[in-house]
Amino acid sequence: MTNxxxxxxxxxxxxxxxxNTYTSPAVVxxxxxxxxxxxxxxxxxxxxxxxxxxxxxxxxxxNPNVSGRTLYVSSISGGISAAATINVYSSGTITGGTxxxxxxxxxxxxxxxxxxxxxxxxxxxxSPTLFLTSLLAAGQFTFPFTGGIVIPPNRxxxxxxxxxxxxxxxxxxxWEF
Numbered sequence: 001m002t003n004x005x006x007x008x009x010x011x012x013x014x015x016x017x018x019x020n021t022y023t024s025p026a027v028v029x030x031x032x033x034x035x036x037x038x039x040x041x042x043x044x045x046x047x048x049x050x051x052x053x054x055x056x057x058x059x060x061x062x063n064p065n066v067s068g069r070t071l072y073v074s075s076i077s078g079g080i081s082a083a084a085t086i087n088v089y090s091s092g093t094i095t096g097g098t099x100x101x102x103x104x105x106x107x108x109x110x111x112x113x114x115x116x117x118x119x120x121x122x123x124x125x126x127s128p129t130l131f132l133t134s135l136l137a138a139g140q141f142t143f144p145f146t147g148g149i150v151i152p153p154n155r156x157x158x159x160x161x162x163x164x165x166x167x168x169x170x171x172x173x174x175w176e177f
Contacts, residue, residue, distance in 0.1 A: 011106065012086060012131065014157055021136050022117070023111045025026075025148055030072050030149050031072075031175070032173070034177075035074075035122075035135055035175030036105045036106050037106070038106075039104060039109040039111040039139055039177060040111065040153060040175050041074070041104070041106065041174075041175045042099075042102040042104055042113040042115070042173070042174055042176065043102065043105060043167065043171060043172065043173045044061065044100050044103065044106060044117045044171070044172055045100070045171045046059050046078070046119045046168070046171070047119075047169060048167055048168075048169050049111075049119075049121065049126065049167065049169065050167050051091045051121050051161075051162055051164070051165065051166050051167070051168055052068040052121065053106040053164060053165045054119065054138040054163060054164075055122055055123070055162060055163065055168075056087075056122065056123060056124075056160040056161060056162030057119075057122060057160070057161040057166075057170055058094045058097070058118075058120050058122060058158065058160055059117070059118070059158070059170045059171075059172060060092070060094050060118045060119075060156055060157065060158040060159070060161045061089045061102070061115045061116070061117050061151070061156060061157055061174065062115060062116050062117075062118075062119065062155075062156035063114065063115055063153050063154065063156065064114060064115075064150045064153065064154070065117065065153050065154040066153065067115075067153050068114070068153070069114050069153070069176045069177060070150060070151065070152050070176070070177060071110065071114075071115055071150070071151035071174045071175075071176055072147035072149070072150055072174055072176070072177070073145045073148070073149035073150075073151065073172065073173070074146060074147060075142060075143060075144045075145060075146075075149070075155060075171075075172075075173060076088065076142070076143045076145070076171070076172050076173075076175045077083070077140070077141060077142040077143070077170070077171045078161065078169045078170035078171055079139060079140045079141065079169050080136055080138055080139070080161060080166050080167070080168045081138055081166050081168070082138050082164065082165075082166045083135070083136060083137055083138055083168040084135075084136050084161055084162055084163070084164060084166055084168065085133060085134070085157065085159050085161075085162065085163070086132075086133065086136055086138065086141065086143075087124075087130055087132070087133045087159075087160040088130070088131060088133070088143075088157065088158070088159050089124055089128035089129060089130050089149070089159075089160070090128065090129040090155065090157065090158075091127065091128045091155065091156055091158070091159070092125070092126050092127075092128030092155075092156070092158040093124070093125050093126035093128075094118055094120055094122065094124060094125075094158060095119055095120070095122075095125075096122065097119050097121070097122075098118070098119050099116065099118070099119075100117050100119055101117070101130050105173070106147055113176060114176060115153075115174070115176070121162075122172050123160075124158055136161075137154065147175070151174075156174070157161045159172060
């Protein structure tokens with residue numbers, strides 16, 4: 001068809017684009033925004049941790065069997081002082097270390113997470129299932145999932161950053177419903 005415009009005609013749109021204008025304002029945000037507003041967005045961090053040769057920085061969140069909630073991973077981020085590998089597992093066992101309390105991302109909200117957390121150095125044992133691995137250069141890293149990893153009750157996610165003599169930090173952010 002001659003002179004037939006296929007781009008964004010009101011009577012035959014190919015796609016819809018929300019315009020945020022002064023005359024018709026709209027707020028568009030990822031699900032984390034609503035989760036935080038509801039007091040259900042949580043995070044834990046390992047802090048800056050010295051990792052010895054042959055070890056890994058390990059960070060894990062577990063959803064207890066009777067929690068009644070599902071965890072949705074928003075992102076995994078952190079930083080390392082030298083090249084390393086990140087491995088993300090479903091399940092796995094880590095022992096020792098600390099058990100930090102998940103932080104509610106709505107400042108001042110007293111709501112608590114159903115998840116338990118553990119941070120340590122060492123190796124993941126048991127029968128974990130590796131589902132993400134990536135080589136990392138020294139510096140910061142981030143893996144946005146926007147809820148794409150779902151942790152039902154009686155499941156856990158374990159992040160391993162290493163192996164080697166490095167200083168590393170890892171963070172995991174999730175929401176619960």
